[in-house]
Amino acid sequence: MLAEISGRKEKVLKAIIQEHILTAEPVGSRTLARKYDFDFSPATIRNEMADLEEMGLLEQPHTSAGRIPSDKGYRFYVDRLMEGKLEKPVSLKKYLKELSRQKSGLEDIMSEMARLLSGMVKYTAIVSEPGFAESKISRLELLPISKRKLLLIVITSNGLVNNKVINLESKLTEEELDDLNRILSKRLTGKKIQEITESFLQKLEEELKRRLNYTARIIKRLEEEITGILAKEEMKIYLDGTSYILEQPEFNDLKSLKKILKVLDRKEELRRLVADLEDELEVKIGTENKLQEMQNCSLVVATYKLQGGGTGRVGVIGPTRMEYPRVISSVDLTAELISKIISRSGR
Amino acid sequence: MLAEISGRKEKVLKAIIQEHILTAEPVGSRTLARKYDFDFSPATIRNEMADLEEMGLLEQPHTSAGRIPSDKGYRFYVDRLMEGKLEKPVSLKKYLKELSRQKSGLEDIMSEMARLLSGMVKYTAIVSEPGFAESKISRLELLPISKRKLLLIVITSNGLVNNKVINLESKLTEEELDDLNRILSKRLTGKKIQEITESFLQKLEEELKRRLNYTARIIKRLEEEITGILAKEEMKIYLDGTSYILEQPEFNDLKSLKKILKVLDRKEELRRLVADLEDELEVKIGTENKLQEMQNCSLVVATYKLQGGGTGRVGVIGPTRMEYPRVISSVDLTAELISKIISRSGR
DNA sequence: TGTTAGCACTCCTCCTTATTGAGTGCTAAA
């Protein structure tokens, strides 16, 4: 996308970006020369800066200010310049063990991971629940609770337990329930979620009607609930560390602070935002974001995959002036962690 | 606490508070006289204002500004002056029906209620999960998932379903599990949560050891999990409508906005805040709040009670300049709604 | 004696006008 740039320009650009990430202020040639001992003078730096600006990698807030990196500049940095990944903290293994002992519900794991990630990077973290697309039903159980209530339990091949209380309009005898349980379990166990199509359900419905003599109402209802559990289109998302935003100098004015906080309140849009990505790891810088209100933010999102099927997303939302190396490796690490934890608890 | 005040003073105070709630600005004698057609002049109002200020019910930001109500003023208003409760919206019944069809998990209900309340009052809403203190175990089931994993399901008398995956260190045969299931179910069903004491568990443990020959390890583990589910000290809390805060003029400066937003991020403290109240319905105005950072906010909290035991809290957090009548009745209504919904889904 | 009009006074808010200083771009010399 961009032609090669000279080694010296690269040096200058990298220094500017690092300095800006550190200070959040426009970087001037003088400061740069003082802090980094280059073997060329401020005047030379100024010339390079002017070139870099012309190439679109730097911007000037106003004529008499220093330079700040443009989105394109950050992009160049992320793609080609940055280095230094985080090594995995050793204490993590212990933490992981502790965690999977205490928390086993999906909820708990998700929110704990959001907490962990945001604590690591000191930016807002976002985690989305795994979808069930590729996973199979490994167990299905109907438990009677009261005369008109059943507890439907579906365990999927990735080890996740889903349950839902179903209110029935009419009673079921114990035998009827047993029959129902047996048939459903037999027919649905081992099925991939995707295989449970309209026509498959139709057939199942007919079989149930034939072999048992319930009203169609109950059967319909059960089907709804089962598919409801698994094909739920709205994967829940978890946010943590929202208040880190308050500490970022770029959001130190009411207008932009309000703008970003309002976005974080609209979970629906956030879900789409992280769901719509294609690659395993994506970095969206500033205006690369589709969401208008997030165009002075960056988003780093990774995909996690569960053994036995199902994928979800982990990400970080922060200012474009973000410590990309650290954030990227932390997000990566967290994605890995999530699959490990869920897989472990699901074995 | 406060002596009676004259009818005219009452009129003036009430008008000032209502006007201030509306505009968020200090209220002057002139404006007041214009808007409310009293049968006395601005000069008289000024005299009354001076008196009210001396009584501590009003404050003056600076000498040449109008008056604003003090916390004490609001307290007087809430205790004696305000009127006009909200009548229940008729559409609510339909909504309630729709809701309990779609959502049955505690999670869903809680977050939906927070959403509903914050939408009604246009302030931040807070809901805490019910505790199990007074409820009984009405059903207990251990479901095998895999060789080393069990699903523990506990249904309490208030109709709530709790489940947790338990990872075992060693395998259990089917018969062993059946035995375990039977004994646990027999011993624990019908027990109040409070009755499951240390000594009770000790006895249970001995019985299990006598009648089955597992390692003490497994038994210990199961007990931990069961008590863990029910006696969890940290009831989850749900927030919604955080961004309404952004629209309040009193938080239109960075400092106070940050202060309040940071508090809302500390779930732990919020939980304690709503848990520590004594009455069924409490209104904490400004400095009446224990939390230092919330002393220019008001908190309206109601208690909801579940059939079959268990109580939790619903509340609203907003500026002290809050529409108390509307908020109080909305909070009340929501508390009622929560018990109804859970009781309904739990019958 | 309580109420009201008049008026001087206070003090916040907003606008305008310097002042400062970091940083640039250009020119000319090395």
Place this chain on the structure above:
DNA sequence: TTTAGCACTCAATAAGGAGGAGTGCTAACA
């Protein structure tokens, strides 16, 4: 090609009024 020097730009900050809403006080009035 690099660098020193210098004029220039422009945001940020401070300082000084002007305006205006609102008060408290005084004195007149019913």
